[in-house]
Amino acid sequence: MPTDVLLAANAFGVWLVALAVVSVVAVQAILYIRLALATARKIDFPHDKCVRGLRSGVISAIGPSIAILIVMVAMMSVVGAPITWLRLSIIGAAPTELTAAKVGSEATGVEFGSAQYDMKALAGSWWTMGVNGVGWLVLVGLFAHRLEYIREKVGGGDARWLAVLSGAATLGAFAFLNVNNIFPADPVQKIRRLSGGPLAAALVGAVVMVVLLMVSRRLPWLKEYALGIAMLAGMAAAMLL
């Protein structure tokens, strides 16, 4: 990015703009924590279990957040720090945002990341990242509560089926996510081929998680760290491969 564009992208004003969005995300989390605690009290669900649930979320998020941090630093160097802070605090992970930044720049006729990347191209990138995220935000903002109605219809008040249903949805989603990673599409040939690294990471991650959850029947405190340990074990296996 040329120096004047880089300076504009990192200006103090952009930090303030980003702060507004980051604040909404923080406020939403705080409002939901308060509501969850208040509701737990009303249905006589123990407060200490709520605290354990919250703490488990805080701890389990550390490992995945380190991975996000590392990808984020790369994104900061191509589009600037404050806009990256804004974009990664909301929907759209780094690869999605970088694709939008590239598409937006190219719509103005400038190659993304080139020396010709001017203010107009920057405006293209910022607009496209914004309008892309808005797709999810508006649809979910307007229609999520209708999905609850559908779930109640499909669930039919059968508590055991509801449990199986959410387990099945999780397994369906993660089977898809795993296969999508383990057989990545070659960008040129468009064919999917088995990739050893992600396969080793996923297999070892799965096995270590199963072992940890079995051991944690005797050592319950272990559960809070299970995701982080399984992640590191999977990473180590893929690296050693």
Place this chain on the structure above:
Amino acid sequence: MTDQEQQEFREIWEKPVTRIGMATLLLTAALSFLPSLYLYVVHGVWLSLSVALKAWGMIAALFGAFYFVEPASYYAILGLSGTYMAFLSGNISNLRLPCSAMAQEVVGVEPGTRESEIISTLGIAGSIITNLVFITLAALAGNWLLSLFPDPVAAAFKNYAVPAIFGAIYGQFAMRYWKIAALALAIAVVMFMVFHAPVWVAILVSVFGTIGVSRVLYVRKMV
């Protein structure tokens, strides 16, 4: 749960959840245009309507299907409050879903109940706090933080952390429902490797196909 209890839960939970969710998501949608407005006000830079629409069309062609498919596919896992939080804060598959699942595992609540919804909400909210702390640190001191990681370690985080997390969550649920786990994997492999399905089709068929076969197993008392 009696009808009266259900009605009451709707009042004390679902209604305020919807209010908070709608307000924060639509507000953020509006604020998403603030950076573009800033560039216009401060630098006088503005895209022509045709360029703006062209860029929108190009990005919607790539991601538009996911605006619909992802909320529908993840809803049965996240529930109402989880959907509002996950689709505001993003990083759904690699962070929100795993933290929701782990919180429920740690506390030991029955999936699909009111209690599990409250714990899932707290788990996701906790993950948002951690994630905001990390990305704020990265924004302020990212290059310095990155220098603390030796190159191979940073590369391992970049390439293999997400596959390992996906494997771990799959393992966690496969322990409970191994038959469903095997069928889910078969569906995903067939979609990608046999039918060469586009990603948005594969996710829909994986989630709802797995729910469908699970219903058959459930009715036959096999799960």
